[in-house]
Amino acid sequence: MTALAHSALPSQVGLLAGRAIRRILRQPAQLVFPILFPLILLAVNTSGLDAATQLPGFPTASYLDFALAIPFMQGALFAALNGGQDLARDIQGGFLDRLAMTPMSGAALLAGQLGGALFMGVISAVLYLAVGVAFGAGIATGVAGALVLLALAIVISFAFACFGTFVALRAGTGEAVQGFFPLFFVLLFLSSAFFPRDLIEQDWFAIVATYNPVSYMVEGIRSLVIAGWDGQALAQAFGISAIAIVAFLALSARALRTRLVRT
Amino acid sequence: MSALGRTRSVALAVAWRSIHNAFTNPAFLLPSVLFPLFFFIAFAGGLSGVQNAPDFDYKSGYTSFQFAFVCIQAAAFGGVFTGFAIAADFEFGFARRLMLAAPNRGGIIIGYMISAMVRAIFVLGVVFLAGLVAGMRIDGSLGDLAALLVLALCVSAVATLWSAGIAMRLRTMQAGPAMQMPVFILLFLAPVYVPLNLVAGWVHDVARFNPATAFLEAARGFVSGEPTKVGITAICLVAMFALAALWARGGLRSAEQAG
Numbered sequence: 001m002t003a004l005a006h007s008a009l010p011s012q013v014g015l016l017a018g019r020a021i022r023r024i025l026r027q028p029a030q031l032v033f034p035i036l037f038p039l040i041l042l043a044v045n046t047s048g049l050d051a052a053t054q055l056p057g058f059p060t061a062s063y064l065d066f067a068l069a070i071p072f073m074q075g076a077l078f079a080a081l082n083g084g085q086d087l088a089r090d091i092q093g094g095f096l097d098r099l100a101m102t103p104m105s106g107a108a109l110l111a112g113q114l115g116g117a118l119f120m121g122v123i124s125a126v127l128y129l130a131v132g133v134a135f136g137a138g139i140a141t142g143v144a145g146a147l148v149l150l151a152l153a154i155v156i157s158f159a160f161a162c163f164g165t166f167v168a169l170r171a172g173t174g175e176a177v178q179g180f181f182p183l184f185f186v187l188l189f190l191s192s193a194f195f196p197r198d199l200i201e202q203d204w205f206a207i208v209a210t211y212n213p214v215s216y217m218v219e220g221i222r223s224l225v226i227a228g229w230d231g232q233a234l235a236q237a238f239g240i241s242a243i244a245i246v247a248f249l250a251l252s253a254r255a256l257r258t259r260l261v262r263t
Numbered sequence: 264m265s266a267l268g269r270t271r272s273v274a275l276a277v278a279w280r281s282i283h284n285a286f287t288n289p290a291f292l293l294p295s296v297l298f299p300l301f302f303f304i305a306f307a308g309g310l311s312g313v314q315n316a317p318d319f320d321y322k323s324g325y326t327s328f329q330f331a332f333v334c335i336q337a338a339a340f341g342g343v344f345t346g347f348a349i350a351a352d353f354e355f356g357f358a359r360r361l362m363l364a365a366p367n368r369g370g371i372i373i374g375y376m377i378s379a380m381v382r383a384i385f386v387l388g389v390v391f392l393a394g395l396v397a398g399m400r401i402d403g404s405l406g407d408l409a410a411l412l413v414l415a416l417c418v419s420a421v422a423t424l425w426s427a428g429i430a431m432r433l434r435t436m437q438a439g440p441a442m443q444m445p446v447f448i449l450l451f452l453a454p455v456y457v458p459l460n461l462v463a464g465w466v467h468d469v470a471r472f473n474p475a476t477a478f479l480e481a482a483r484g485f486v487s488g489e490p491t492k493v494g495i496t497a498i499c500l501v502a503m504f505a506l507a508a509l510w511a512r513g514g515l516r517s518a519e520q521a522g
Contacts, residue, residue, distance in 0.1 A: 044455075047462055047466030047467060048451075048457065050462075050464065051313060051316040052312070052313045055312060185301075189301070195310055195313075199312045201311045202307075202309070202311055209309070
């Protein structure tokens with residue numbers, strides 16, 4: 001703690017991010033399940049919904065290409081959930097209160113905490129892309145597109161992590177963070193993740209998917225895989241993620257100020 | 264009191280407590296209602312376009328197609344959620360006191376199974392109403408619907424016995440994923456979104472031998488009024504029930520030995 005107290009902001013961030021990453025690595029269930037589960041679902045959905053590619057107007061002949069965006073979103077959701085729960089555990093266990101008695105900066109705590117989620121985001125995004133390509137997914141935008149895809153996936157993962165951090169700081173309990181998990185899934189399932197928006201038959205679902213920001217995040221990733229360079233889709237995906245990051249970082253900083261009662 | 268009478272009194276007491284807990288505490292009941300309802304809305308609403316694929320030949324429409332899946336899923340996950348409740352009872356010490364007090368411990372498992380079935384009936388009722396509101400077509404007769412209910416209750420019983428076996432062996436709520444994941448994988452390696460003939464790749468090969476495929480096809484047959492694969496479904500259910508009952512009894516023995 002002494003080292004932390006006397007160090008500058010970058011080393012404070014490094015210490016706390018290192019702690020967050022070590023905590024993930026020490027709990028294999030936290031690393032394996034969030035990575036494996038989306039891949040299992042991808043495999044199942046690819047076979048189960050392959051018939052959809054025969055529909056007139058379906059944007060690609062391979063459902064694997066179409067669905068490859070989904071694991072990136074699910075991975076981001078799991079990273080947010082796990083990161084939020086770790087932070088909630090720190091709050092419940094008194095770690096945050098002990099940090100509050102040091103000159104540690106609030107920004108360092110936020111950045112350190114998010115460093116763990118970012119680590120998860122990078123690892124899972126690289127794995128999803130590698131598995132997808134290994135099983136025959138083609139990236140329409142080539143190597144450059146794959147790099148942009150990774151960048152977008154990491155930005156999206158970071159946006160969700162900011163949300164998870166905000167919930168943890170605001171509520172302060174792991175149960176509350178866990179309680180938001182269904183909401184994350186509702187957002188994903190009521191989006192255009194599994195079916196193209198223009199082929200959704202139910203009007204109410206198409207409207208919900210159109211107003212659901214997750215649709216645009218998915219479509220941004222998907223555009224790189226199946227459509228080629230689509231500036232609008234990318235701008236929307238990066239833009240929505242950036243807005244989410246700024247909004248939830250600001251809210252998190254405010255929640256942290258309330259929670260960190262300095263003595 | 265005879266052995267049968269003792270078993271019945273234990274089973275009814277455990278069932279009453281579980282049902283009472285479930286229906287007086289929304290936190291217990293809501294997930295088992297909301298998850299199937301949500302899957303129903305998401306699949307029937309978002310994926311209905313897939314019914315226009317060539318060779319998609321289910322006559323009652325995609326909402327009914329998904330209703331049958333959600334019935335089986337709700338029944339199976341109702342059993343898994345009951346497993347969570349058993350694990351919680353062990354974690355908080357109630358189950359140990361129950362085992363000390365019960366003159367026939369087999370009745371404990373039967374009680375939990377009855378409670379899972381009652382919860383399944385409630386959840387299926389909610390999903391059925393939601394389906395009717397969404398314009399679901401039911402071409403099956405009342406007899407077909409009764410057969411669908413029996414099928415769902417049997418699935419619920421098997422899932423409860425499976426989950427009880429794990430809960431009684433591990434006796435911690437952290438065993439939740441171990442109960443949930445195999446059921447989830449079994450269900451999703453069946454023709455969930457389209458009929459079996461349209462499922463592609465390795466999932467098609469697995470689904471052909473997956474008992475959940477028979478359950479889904481039988482359920483869809485009951486909804487459309489064209490019962491199919493009823494015999495193989497019954498055989499699979501009897502076999503799975505027998506295996507799951509042995510598994511649960513082993514779990515009970517393990518819990519007894521742990522004290």
